[in-house]
Amino acid sequence: MEVQRSVAATPRLSASWRRSEDYGIPLDAVNPAFSGGVDDGSLFYDCGQEVLRGLRDTLSNEPVSMMLTDAAGLVLSRVCDEKSLVSALDKTYLAPGFAFSEREAGTNGLGLALADRAPSLVRGEEHYCTGLWGYTCAAAPVMDPVHGRLLGSVNLTTWSDKSDGLLLALARTAAGHTSTLMLARSRGAEPRPTPKGEVxxxxxxxxxxxxxxxxxxxxxxxxxxxxxxxxxxxxxxxxxxxxxxxxxxxxxxxxxxxxxxxxxxxxxxxxxxxxxxxxxxxxxxxxxxxxxxxxxxxxxxxxxxxxxxxxxxxxxxxxxxxxxxxxxxxxxxxxxxxxxxxxxxPLRRRPDDVLPLAEHFGRAARGREVRFTPAAARALRTFAWPGNAEQLRRVVRDAVTRGDVVDAKHLAPEVLCGSSRTLTRIETLERDEIARVLAEPGITVTRAAKSLGMSRATIYRKITQYGIRPE
CATH class of the missing domain: 3.40.50.300 (P-loop containing nucleotide triphosphate hydrolases)
Known part of the structure; x- marks a missing residue:
C-alpha cells in the first residue's frame, strides 16, 4: 500500500520514514507493543511527573496531552484534561504501557526525538502511519544530568488542525526542567560537562x-x-x-x-x-x-x-x-x-594497571619522571575509580603540580575515601577536611580529632560514614 503525502520532507524526516519502512511498520495501522507495566519508582519519573503537573496548569484550557516516556519509547505517564483527545489517543494506543518508538509505531514525535536525541516536531501527514495523521506531536529528549545517558522524552500531543505554536518550545523547556530537577535532587552530584565543540x-x-x-x-x-x-x-x-x-x-x-x-x-x-x-x-x-x-x-x-x-x-x-x-x-x-x-x-577490575597509568599520566603532565610513595600507591590501588582512567588522569595531574614525589596527602580527598554514596556539598567539604588532616605524616586519629575540634567518637563515626581510609 502506497500513501500519497502532501508534505515536504526534511532530511531527518525522510531518514525516519526509510527506517520505518525497513522496520516493516504498516502504513495504515498503529500496533505498538504493550509492556503491561511501567517503572514509576525512578527519580526520572518523579521529576518528570512534577514538571508535567506544573505544565498542566499552564495548558489547562488547551487540548494537549502531556506524556513522559522512557528511552525505549514506552509511555510511562499521560496527563490530559480533554476527554475527546484522551479517548482518541486510547484508540491509537498512545497511552501508558505502550511503546511508541520508531521501531514500534513508525515516524512520530517522541520516536524521532529518541532516535535522533534532538527535539522533534511531527505534524499530521509527516507521521508514517495514517492512523496518526490526526495529531501533531512535539517531543524533546531528557538526558541524565550527571552521566549523560538518554533517559526518555517529554511528549506533547494535540490535534493536527490546531496550531502547534509553542508546542516544541514547551516540550524542550519541560525536558530541560526535568533534567535540572533531577540534578537538584541528586545530593550534590556535579552535572556532566557539555561538548566543548572539539570535533x-x-x-x-x-x-x-x-x-x-x-x-x-x-x-x-x-x-x-x-x-x-x-x-x-x-x-x-x-x-x-x-x-x-x-x-x-x-x-x-x-x-x-x-x-x-x-x-x-x-x-x-x-x-x-x-x-x-x-x-x-x-x-x-x-x-x-x-x-x-x-x-x-x-x-x-x-x-x-x-x-x-x-x-x-x-x-x-x-x-x-x-x-x-x-x-x-x-x-x-x-x-x-x-x-x-x-x-x-573498568579500571576497578584492573588494579595492576593503576600505578603504571598513574606514572604515565604524571610523566605526561610533569614532563619528567614522577614517583609515588608507598602510601600514595596504596591509596591509588585500593580506590574504586568510578570515573576510570579519566578520573585517575585528573587526580594525578592535580597531584603532580606539587612536585616530582607524590604522597597520599597530595591526592584528592575522594581517593582517600571509599564512600559510594553521593554527598551533599556540606558533607563533601567535611569529608575532604577530615581526609586532608588524616593524610598528614605521623597523624593519629586522636590528634586529628583534636585538630578538627571533634571528639574521638565523632571522628570515628565520620570515618565510617564517609568511608575514609586512614593511613
Missing part, C-alpha cells in the same frame, strides 16, 4: 605517540584481540564504561597494525551540531591511509549514524573503528559494519 583529533600512527605504559594481562588480552582483528581486515568496536580507555586501546592497536596511517579520532557532537560534524567526514575520508575512531557511537543521532555509515562505506582505503558504552547501544547502521566487538573492563 577531530588527528595524529600519526608512527609519530606523536608517547611511550605506552606497560599494563597488565587484562589490557594486554584486549589489545591482542583488537590487533588480531585489524590484521585480519575486520572492523572493530570497543565497548566499556566512560573513561575506561577505549579510544586509547584502539589507537594503540592501530599504531601497531597501520603504521603509515593517519588516525582520525572523532568525538561525538552535540546532537544540534551533527549536521556540520558530518560535513567534515567526506573530505577527510577521501584521503589515503586514514583510520577513523568514532567515539561515543551510542550517543549519535540515528540519522547521523546512518549518514556516517553511508559515507564510510563509500570511502576507499579508510578503516572504521567505534567506541560505545555497550554493544546494544551502537546504532544499527554502524553496528552492521562491525565484525568484532571487544569489551574493555
Amino acid at each position: 577531530f583529533r588527528v595524529f600519526s600512527a608512527s609519530r606523536d605517540a608517547p611511550p605506552a605504559p606497560d599494563l597488565g594481562e587484562t589490557w594486554g588480552a584486549a589489545l591482542a584481540e583488537v590487533v588480531a582483528a585489524l590484521r585480519a581486515g575486520r572492523t572493530v568496536g570497543v565497548v566499556g564504561e566512560a573513561g575506561v580507555g577505549k579510544t586509547a586501546l584502539l589507537a594503540a592497536a592501530l599504531r601497531l597494525v597501520r603504521r603509515d596511517h593517519r588516525i582520525l579520532n572523532a568525538r561525538p557532537p552535540d546532537p544540534r551540531d551533527a549536521e556540520s560534524w558530518l560535513a567534515l567526514w567526506t573530505p577527510e575520508l577521501a584521503k589515503d591511509r586514514t583510520s577513523v575512531i568514532v567515539g561515543g557511537a551510542d550517543t549519535l543521532p540515528l540519522w547521523a549514524a546512518s549518514e556516517l555509515a553511508t559515507i564510510v562505506t563509500a570511502a576507499r582505503g579508510a578503516s572504521l573503528a567505534v567506541t560505545a558504552s555497550d554493544a546494544g547501544g551502537i546504532p544499527r547502521p554502524l553496528a552492521t559494519l562491525l565484525d568484532v566487538v571487544v569489551e574493555l573492563p
Whole structure:
C-alpha cells in the first residue's frame, strides 16, 4: 500500500520514514507493543511527573496531552484534561504501557526525538502511519544530568488542525526542567560537562605517540584481540564504561597494525551540531591511509549514524573503528559494519594497571619522571575509580603540580575515601577536611580529632560514614 503525502520532507524526516519502512511498520495501522507495566519508582519519573503537573496548569484550557516516556519509547505517564483527545489517543494506543518508538509505531514525535536525541516536531501527514495523521506531536529528549545517558522524552500531543505554536518550545523547556530537577535532587552530584565543540583529533600512527605504559594481562588480552582483528581486515568496536580507555586501546592497536596511517579520532557532537560534524567526514575520508575512531557511537543521532555509515562505506582505503558504552547501544547502521566487538573492563577490575597509568599520566603532565610513595600507591590501588582512567588522569595531574614525589596527602580527598554514596556539598567539604588532616605524616586519629575540634567518637563515626581510609 502506497500513501500519497502532501508534505515536504526534511532530511531527518525522510531518514525516519526509510527506517520505518525497513522496520516493516504498516502504513495504515498503529500496533505498538504493550509492556503491561511501567517503572514509576525512578527519580526520572518523579521529576518528570512534577514538571508535567506544573505544565498542566499552564495548558489547562488547551487540548494537549502531556506524556513522559522512557528511552525505549514506552509511555510511562499521560496527563490530559480533554476527554475527546484522551479517548482518541486510547484508540491509537498512545497511552501508558505502550511503546511508541520508531521501531514500534513508525515516524512520530517522541520516536524521532529518541532516535535522533534532538527535539522533534511531527505534524499530521509527516507521521508514517495514517492512523496518526490526526495529531501533531512535539517531543524533546531528557538526558541524565550527571552521566549523560538518554533517559526518555517529554511528549506533547494535540490535534493536527490546531496550531502547534509553542508546542516544541514547551516540550524542550519541560525536558530541560526535568533534567535540572533531577540534578537538584541528586545530593550534590556535579552535572556532566557539555561538548566543548572539539570535533577531530588527528595524529600519526608512527609519530606523536608517547611511550605506552606497560599494563597488565587484562589490557594486554584486549589489545591482542583488537590487533588480531585489524590484521585480519575486520572492523572493530570497543565497548566499556566512560573513561575506561577505549579510544586509547584502539589507537594503540592501530599504531601497531597501520603504521603509515593517519588516525582520525572523532568525538561525538552535540546532537544540534551533527549536521556540520558530518560535513567534515567526506573530505577527510577521501584521503589515503586514514583510520577513523568514532567515539561515543551510542550517543549519535540515528540519522547521523546512518549518514556516517553511508559515507564510510563509500570511502576507499579508510578503516572504521567505534567506541560505545555497550554493544546494544551502537546504532544499527554502524553496528552492521562491525565484525568484532571487544569489551574493555573498568579500571576497578584492573588494579595492576593503576600505578603504571598513574606514572604515565604524571610523566605526561610533569614532563619528567614522577614517583609515588608507598602510601600514595596504596591509596591509588585500593580506590574504586568510578570515573576510570579519566578520573585517575585528573587526580594525578592535580597531584603532580606539587612536585616530582607524590604522597597520599597530595591526592584528592575522594581517593582517600571509599564512600559510594553521593554527598551533599556540606558533607563533601567535611569529608575532604577530615581526609586532608588524616593524610598528614605521623597523624593519629586522636590528634586529628583534636585538630578538627571533634571528639574521638565523632571522628570515628565520620570515618565510617564517609568511608575514609586512614593511613
